[in-house]
Amino acid sequence: MAGAPLLTMTGISRRYGRVVALDGVEATVWPGEVLGIVGESGSGKSTLLRMMNLEDTPDSGDYRLALPDTPGNLFDLDRFARRQLCARRIGIVYQNPHLGLLMGHSSSGNVAERLLVAGERSFAALRARARTALEASEFPLTRMDDPPRQLSGGMQQRVQLAKSIALEPALLLLDEPTTGLDVSVQALVLDTLKRLQRDRAITMVIVSHDLGVIRTMADRVMVMRRGQVVEQGLVDQVFQDPQHPYTQELVHAKL
Amino acid sequence: MTLSALTRPWAAISWGFLDASAKREMRRKIVKAIALPGCQMPYASRELPMARGWGTGGLQVTLTLIRPESVVKVIDQGADDGVNAASIRRFLSRGSGARETWDTLEATIIQSRHRIPEERLRDDQVLVLQVPNPEPLRPVQPDMSVARQMHADADYGRLWLVLYEQMVRSGRILQGAAYPSLVNGRHVMTPSPIPRWDVPKLHMARHLTLLSAGREKRLFAVPPHTSLEPLVFSDVPYRVEDHAGLTCHRSDPKGVFMNEIPQDGGGSVFEASDSNLGIKAIRRAEGDPIEIGATWYQDGEFRA
Ligand SMILES: Nc1ncnc2c1ncn2[C@@H]1O[C@H](COP(=O)(O)OP(=O)(O)O)[C@@H](O)[C@H]1O
Ligand SMILES: [Mg+2]
Numbered sequence: 001m002a003g004a005p006l007l008t009m010t011g012i013s014r015r016y017g018r019v020v021a022l023d024g025v026e027a028t029v030w031p032g033e034v035l036g037i038v039g040e041s042g043s044g045k046s047t048l049l050r051m052m053n054l055e056d057t058p059d060s061g062d063y064r065l066a067l068p069d070t071p072g073n074l075f076d077l078d079r080f081a082r083r084q085l086c087a088r089r090i091g092i093v094y095q096n097p098h099l100g101l102l103m104g105h106s107s108s109g110n111v112a113e114r115l116l117v118a119g120e121r122s123f124a125a126l127r128a129r130a131r132t133a134l135e136a137s138e139f140p141l142t143r144m145d146d147p148p149r150q151l152s153g154g155m156q157q158r159v160q161l162a163k164s165i166a167l168e169p170a171l172l173l174l175d176e177p178t179t180g181l182d183v184s185v186q187a188l189v190l191d192t193l194k195r196l197q198r199d200r201a202i203t204m205v206i207v208s209h210d211l212g213v214i215r216t217m218a219d220r221v222m223v224m225r226r227g228q229v230v231e232q233g234l235v236d237q238v239f240q241d242p243q244h245p246y247t248q249e250l251v252h253a254k255l
Numbered sequence: 256m257t258l259s260a261l262t263r264p265w266a267a268i269s270w271g272f273l274d275a276s277a278k279r280e281m282r283r284k285i286v287k288a289i290a291l292p293g294c295q296m297p298y299a300s301r302e303l304p305m306a307r308g309w310g311t312g313g314l315q316v317t318l319t320l321i322r323p324e325s326v327v328k329v330i331d332q333g334a335d336d337g338v339n340a341a342s343i344r345r346f347l348s349r350g351s352g353a354r355e356t357w358d359t360l361e362a363t364i365i366q367s368r369h370r371i372p373e374e375r376l377r378d379d380q381v382l383v384l385q386v387p388n389p390e391p392l393r394p395v396q397p398d399m400s401v402a403r404q405m406h407a408d409a410d411y412g413r414l415w416l417v418l419y420e421q422m423v424r425s426g427r428i429l430q431g432a433a434y435p436s437l438v439n440g441r442h443v444m445t446p447s448p449i450p451r452w453d454v455p456k457l458h459m460a461r462h463l464t465l466l467s468a469g470r471e472k473r474l475f476a477v478p479p480h481t482s483l484e485p486l487v488f489s490d491v492p493y494r495v496e497d498h499a500g501l502t503c504h505r506s507d508p509k510g511v512f513m514n515e516i517p518q519d520g521g522g523s524v525f526e527a528s529d530s531n532l533g534i535k536a537i538r539r540a541e542g543d544p545i546e547i548g549a550t551w552y553q554d555g556e557f558r559a
Contacts, residue, residue: 079408080408083408083410102413102416105416105420106420106423108423109416109419109420109423112415112416112419113412113413113415113416113419114412116412116415116416116419117410117412121488121489122488122489122490123419123422123488123489123490123491124490125490126419126488127423145423145424
């Protein structure tokens with residue numbers, strides 16, 4: 001990849017009690033690319049994504065985003081600056097919609113809240129921008145004022161997606177966005193993600209334990225195991241010719 | 256030399272029911288509240304000979320501020336003669352020697368529930384509002400410790416979200432009394448259950464307003480010359496109650512906040528909610544030389 005990376009993480013380590021969730025992880029993401037992260041359950045994928053979203057702080061490590069007005073290690077930012085950066089420049093879609101949405105409030109309101117936090121105060125503009133974001137997520141607009149609680153799993157993920165792209169983030173994080181959905185619904189949501197990526201060239205990091213998802217979505221892949229990155233490279237390369245025994249196992253089990 | 260030569264003669268040094276340490280606690284918290292406009296300050300609430308929920312929060316503030324030379328007015332829903340208002344006022348004057356009044360112009364301290372008088376307050380007057388629920392975030396965040404973090408982060412997205420959803424569902428803002436308002440551009444506060452009509456009176460006011468909740472043990476302040484902006488969308492103007500065109504059926508005031516009094520035959524008549532303003536208007540009409548101060552609203556329009 002040419003040019004400077006958008007995201008650079010170095011030496012990220014995090015323990016929870018005796019559990020080592022992340023052990024010296026390095027990650028780089030270039031503008032416009034999709035980085036996939038695979039690995040078995042408990043390998044630290046969600047923890048790493050939470051760090052990228054500045055929800056949690058590692059015991060040690062350095063995190064930089066090449067964005068205007070965001071110099072230095074982002075883990076050194078104060079709480080307020082973090083929240084601002086998070087809300088304005090980073091979007092996230094969780095596997096569990098309860099983490100990302102207010103289930104009892106309207107879907108359009110969930111999107112509008114993002115815009116409100118960023119300072120939008122015109123009701124007409126909130127309405128229009130929420131509609132645009134939901135439309136881009138291929139959410140059925142007739143239901144835009146229904147609460148997520150009343151929606152299917154696939155639609156809930158589309159609301160999360162709309163909320164996360166409403167402010168046109170520089171970085172979109174997706175933590176198992178389609179896990180738990182029916183296979184057919186999963187394919188449709190992945191289609192939406194692919195189209196969004198193509199139309200807007202959003203830089204994405206997508207976590208999945210499903211190699212199929214990574215293969216359809218990602219340009220590069222990082223394989224994690226026990227809090228470490230054991231292998232990374234272009235998706236085709238890694239999946240066709242895995243080097244690390246763990247990756248070999250993963251790929252062959254899948255095929 | 257005798258001991259009495261070294262000390263001053265005995266004199267009453269305390270008034271206003273509360274002991275000196277309770278007052279010191281209140282004074283500290285009042286000073287803090289003034290320093291951080293709109294920010295809720297927890298305080299150690301004292302027992303008073305009155306049940307919580309009947310204005311003990313406001314009462315503790317008033318008892319702390321009151322002095323024998325004070326002139327005190329107490330209103331409940333705009334009226335000076337309600338049982339609750341009358342008994343609080345009597346308690347205040349008995350415990351301090353302060354003079355009682357119904358006249359807004361004369362008062363130095365005004366303790367109120369539900370209303371702000373229609374006559375403009377001056378910089379030598381203090382308004383004490385009794386607040387039943389001091390937390391504007393309660394409807395959107397039942398966990399009070401999370402709500403405090405949200406205040407610290409100035410994270411008011413959910414309050415806006417509620418207004419957004421009212422607009423979506425009803426095409427207008429339904430929030431009536433206790434309209435959430437941003438103080439000094441930083442903290443959102445609930446201005447107690449005063450009507451929307453009264454909220455603009457707190458913006459860049461000449462007087463100091465102290466709001467206090469006895470049950471929740473929190474007080475907050477809107478200092479003089481401090482901005483207070485109701486949360487509104489830029490394209491949906493803030494609207495006060497539609498009382499500008501109403502006339503009080505007993506006295507002559509027009510364009511003030513009214514109480515609606517349903518009539519037997521259906522329909523209803525209106526009566527100035529600021530009852531002493533109504534009384535003054537009647538007496539002036541009868542020829543008494545009564546002074547009525549400049550009002551915040553003129554011809555039903557708020558005048559800054
Ligand atoms: N907040 C936390 N408290 C305690 N343990 C945690 C916490 N977050 C993650 N862990 C532990 O860290 C490890 C990695 O978890 P996670 O990142 O969720 O893995 P993955 O998403 O790859 O399944 C697991 O052993 C998990 O139990
Ligand atoms: Mg996970």
